Amino acid sequence: MSNQQELESDHYDVIVIGTGLAESIAAASLAKAGKNVLHLDPNEYYGGEQASLTLDEYVDWSKSHENPPSASSSSSSPYSSPGSSSTSTSTIRYRDCSATPLTPELEDDRRRYAISLFPSILPSRGHLIDTLIKSYVSKYVSFRILDQIALYSAEGQVQGEGTFKRVPGSKEEIFKDKSISLIDKRKLMKFLLFATGEFETDDLLKGKESQPLSQFLSESFSIPPSLSESIVYAISHCSTPDEPTLGALKRTRRYLRSIGRYGNNAFLIGQYGGAGEVAQGFCRACAVFGGTYVLGPSARPTNIESTSEGVLVNIPCHPRAVTASHLIASPNNLPSSVSTSDPPPSSPSTLKDYVTLHGVAITKTMPDILRRKTTNADPSEAGASDITEEVENDDTAVILFPRDGQHVVKCYINGEGTGSCPAGQYIIYLSTSIPSSHQTMSPSETLKPYLDKITSSAIFEGYYISTRPSSSDSSGSIAQYTAQSDKVVVLSPYGGKETLTEGLDWEALQGEEAYHAIMGRGDGTKGFFEKDVSEEEEMGIGEDD
Amino acid sequence: MSEEIPVKAVQVKLVLLGEAAVGKSSLVLRFCQGDFNENTSPTIGAAFLTQKCRLENRIVKFEIWDTAGQERFHSLAPMYYRNAQAAVVVYDVTKSASLEKAKAWVKELQRQANANIVIALVGNKVDLVSSSTASPAEVAKPKVAENEGGADAEENEDQEDDASPSPSPSAAEEASDDVRQVPTAEAEAYAKESGLLFFEASAKTGHNVGEIFTEIAKTIPFDTISPKPTTAQSGNRRSANTNENNNVNLGENQQAKKGGCC
Numbered sequence: 001m002s003n004q005q006e007l008e009s010d011h012y013d014v015i016v017i018g019t020g021l022a023e024s025i026a027a028a029s030l031a032k033a034g035k036n037v038l039h040l041d042p043n044e045y046y047g048g049e050q051a052s053l054t055l056d057e058y059v060d061w062s063k064s065h066e067n068p069p070s071a072s073s074s075s076s077s078p079y080s081s082p083g084s085s086s087t088s089t090s091t092i093r094y095r096d097c098s099a100t101p102l103t104p105e106l107e108d109d110r111r112r113y114a115i116s117l118f119p120s121i122l123p124s125r126g127h128l129i130d131t132l133i134k135s136y137v138s139k140y141v142s143f144r145i146l147d148q149i150a151l152y153s154a155e156g157q158v159q160g161e162g163t164f165k166r167v168p169g170s171k172e173e174i175f176k177d178k179s180i181s182l183i184d185k186r187k188l189m190k191f192l193l194f195a196t197g198e199f200e201t202d203d204l205l206k207g208k209e210s211q212p213l214s215q216f217l218s219e220s221f222s223i224p225p226s227l228s229e230s231i232v233y234a235i236s237h238c239s240t241p242d243e244p245t246l247g248a249l250k251r252t253r254r255y256l257r258s259i260g261r262y263g264n265n266a267f268l269i270g271q272y273g274g275a276g277e278v279a280q281g282f283c284r285a286c287a288v289f290g291g292t293y294v295l296g297p298s299a300r301p302t303n304i305e306s307t308s309e310g311v312l313v314n315i316p317c318h319p320r321a322v323t324a325s326h327l328i329a330s331p332n333n334l335p336s337s338v339s340t341s342d343p344p345p346s347s348p349s350t351l352k353d354y355v356t357l358h359g360v361a362i363t364k365t366m367p368d369i370l371r372r373k374t375t376n377a378d379p380s381e382a383g384a385s386d387i388t389e390e391v392e393n394d395d396t397a398v399i400l401f402p403r404d405g406q407h408v409v410k411c412y413i414n415g416e417g418t419g420s421c422p423a424g425q426y427i428i429y430l431s432t433s434i435p436s437s438h439q440t441m442s443p444s445e446t447l448k449p450y451l452d453k454i455t456s457s458a459i460f461e462g463y464y465i466s467t468r469p470s471s472s473d474s475s476g477s478i479a480q481y482t483a484q485s486d487k488v489v490v491l492s493p494y495g496g497k498e499t500l501t502e503g504l505d506w507e508a509l510q511g512e513e514a515y516h517a518i519m520g521r522g523d524g525t526k527g528f529f530e531k532d533v534s535e536e537e538e539m540g541i542g543e544d545d
Numbered sequence: 546m547s548e549e550i551p552v553k554a555v556q557v558k559l560v561l562l563g564e565a566a567v568g569k570s571s572l573v574l575r576f577c578q579g580d581f582n583e584n585t586s587p588t589i590g591a592a593f594l595t596q597k598c599r600l601e602n603r604i605v606k607f608e609i610w611d612t613a614g615q616e617r618f619h620s621l622a623p624m625y626y627r628n629a630q631a632a633v634v635v636y637d638v639t640k641s642a643s644l645e646k647a648k649a650w651v652k653e654l655q656r657q658a659n660a661n662i663v664i665a666l667v668g669n670k671v672d673l674v675s676s677s678t679a680s681p682a683e684v685a686k687p688k689v690a691e692n693e694g695g696a697d698a699e700e701n702e703d704q705e706d707d708a709s710p711s712p713s714p715s716a717a718e719e720a721s722d723d724v725r726q727v728p729t730a731e732a733e734a735y736a737k738e739s740g741l742l743f744f745e746a747s748a749k750t751g752h753n754v755g756e757i758f759t760e761i762a763k764t765i766p767f768d769t770i771s772p773k774p775t776t777a778q779s780g781n782r783r784s785a786n787t788n789e790n791n792n793v794n795l796g797e798n799q800q801a802k803k804g805g806c807c
Contacts, residue, residue, distance in 0.1 A: 005617060046622050111657075129795065138795040140624060145793060262793045271792075272627065280622035287613035293620040317618065395791075417791060 007292065007318045012038040014518060015313055015322065017301065017329035020048030021118075021275055021504065022491050024282035025131055025511025026328050026518075029527035031289035032135070033519060038292050038322065039283065040315065042300035042333070046280045049092055049332070049493060050118040050507065052273020052420070055110040055460070058360070059102065061117070062462055065094040090331040090469050092493050096443060099462035106362070106460055114273030114420035115360055115462075119412050119429040120503045121146055121267040121398065122274075124258035128508035129268075132278070134528040140281035142271045144417060145263035147394035149234045150369060152401045152453065162453070164369050164399065167234035169265045184227055191221045191231070195252045205245070213248045214241035233400040237501045239407040239433060251502070267501070269396050271419040275504060282511075304338050310487045311338075328514050330491040338488055352436065352470045354497050357443035359430035361451050362460040367413060367426060369454065370394040398500070401450050407433045409450045410500050428454055433497040436467075468495040489517045554597060554606040555767060558628055559758075561611050562654065563635035564646040568669040571748035572635060573609050576758055581749050598762045605762040607631075626657040631665070631761045638668040638745060641726040644735075651739060663764045665742040665757055668732055672747040674725040 013035040016027045023039075024046075031037045045051050053061060102110065122128055122143070132138040149169065154162045168174040171192075174185060199205050204220050213232055217223040223231065232241045236252040258266035270278055287293055298317035305312050310325040327338075372391045395415035400408050412429040414420050421427050430447045443463035451458065469492075491514055494506040512529055519527060561569040574580050577596040598605045610629070615621045634650050636643040647666060654664060729745060736743035742760055746753035 133795055143793045143795060144791050262795070268793060272624075277624060280624040283622060284613060284615070284624065287615045288611075290614075292617075293615050294618040295620040298618070 012036050012324045014326045015324040017333040018048045019046045021050045021279045021507035022510035024279040026514035028282040028286040029515045031286040031291040033527040040299040041295045044296045047276035050275035052114040052116045052276030055113040058115040062097040062099045065097040093467045097464040112422045116273045118275045124261040126505040128504045137281040143268040146265045146267040147396045150399045151234050196256045209246035210244040212242040216245040328489045354468045356433045356466045359447040360462045361428040361458040363455040365457045367454045470495045489514045554604040556606045557630045559609045559631040560629045562650040564643045567635045567637040568748045569635045575748045575754045631663045635667045638727045639724050666736045668745040671745045672749045
């Protein structure tokens, strides 16, 4: 239905373009602080790069990114900026998308799927969880505890077939784990104690901060290779064993301290597609505080300029130009004339892109890895009794496939309990990052063998490649004003290779920084971020940088 | 008596829909607070309101979601419809276009929401039309068995005055039939053929407001939505909507509250 209603005003305090998680958090907090916010998204759906899409929406999205963007027009950017390829250095790009055709059954059920463009799990301690609680947006979204993390090992009993091993999620589970010798348990405990503590000042770490983590584990803690692999991939969530020790330890500490806050696993899973749903929650919060929302083509700016007073934006849904004191957007939603920012002073001018291969599959058969064994019971006895029915199988899992000399393949499974697929079905996400020099790798050829280890009966498969600017590796740049204007706040989308475990908190931090960029860090204003977080911060995690 | 029987409240998410300025928020304010403000500004500030509705055999706790203005440019998020068990679609009896909008919202609900959602179509502002033709809402007689009131006590007092089927006392004399643009019969016929509950009401006087919610509460098929989680063929019982126990309440530290593992 055409809805030619115009906006209520020609001027807003802040215009936010894009409804990604960072944008939505910033918008909600600004509205809470009393700012008049206009929030636009040229997409028909919420969530931007973090969107959760229905299956048909996903297929459409995939079709629109089949081919690599040509040099002159970055496909994800709404602007045909003639001759300017400079945008592409800071935008997220997708290419080589493919998807199997939808069966009639999938077609019928298409709206019951929530496929995430940003599959991720949320550490129970960190920026996003704090922001959810402070903003009360936690009331709109529901989370569950991740059921298991497992590590694949190529050496199995049967030739050519590997084995999966659940990684114990807590101290109790480590003690119970019979596959770890007592001596190794002691070493492991010693390391975990170290990694939970204030290791920055510990002599054990001195001089070894940038040593590869695996080397540090073996040299400083005498941890044997098999155990070391579990720590590197499944506890520290590194992509390779060579990651510098200090950064890996910091993440490990956060994950370890996350255990027990809500359950026996460090991570939470957002229902209904995760990140996209969370973004919608913040948008609703913004609307509740008076923010105005326009989505779709009528919200796609035809022109954005910075002026001496702020910014001026032309959008189809309003007959006159709309002005605002500030603009917040990620580079994907800005013309290069406005978005180009100075490279952060410290970082080298040659930005390295992270290229990630992605896969999404749906199956109606429960992957074996989710099946809970009847613990300790003699399997022969279980036959007649109903014990097997009492065992609740897992609904969600993260499975890590180490690869020699290459980045780990991460697999993330969502069952019906996540609300993102019909009952009895599972969504399987796969991803791995590759060096930008290997850009010709096919995502399906690379990832399909790993999907086959999880299930042989996928009823849908989709693959794509994303390229992210490496802005966000630990020391990277955060939301900042552009060189041209102190009215335009440009967000830095997550650009690391640990999207699965780090992406959400990065986006939350971006949102918070964008808020502070506009409101200052002064006293007493009333967004979410000035709020005292009483006991939540007692564990001392909230302070990270 | 029935009060002796301890009943636990069943929570129901109810979403409001309808064109701007038809009085969605006013209806809810009347229901929840027994209140009416002549000039309410477009909805700002409340995430959702809650109100209990007591039936003979159960207490229904409505969690009422307002559109927060996100309907204006058709940008209501899918989250809004998610798990809603009831919807109130409001139009203004003095604006025929608003009924057309309401029909569009009903379609949208049928597309986006749960299949078994209970939808009530409500013609608001009957206080503006003369009482003779407003014979309307007799459809939903206030025979309703709200021993404890459709809502909390103070609201009940308002209701006693206003909810009676007698002509609304405050209906302005000068308001004539001309003001009414949507005949009761027309909207009622549409509601009937689409399987919707139907009411004409006035948020201003409170006429029929409590009845809307009571009737919804009575119509929701509780027996099919809450009980035993349905077992999926896989033997996996973690259904998203039915098994709330697996959900984490972020607001509180719950130390490994759920069993299940090990």
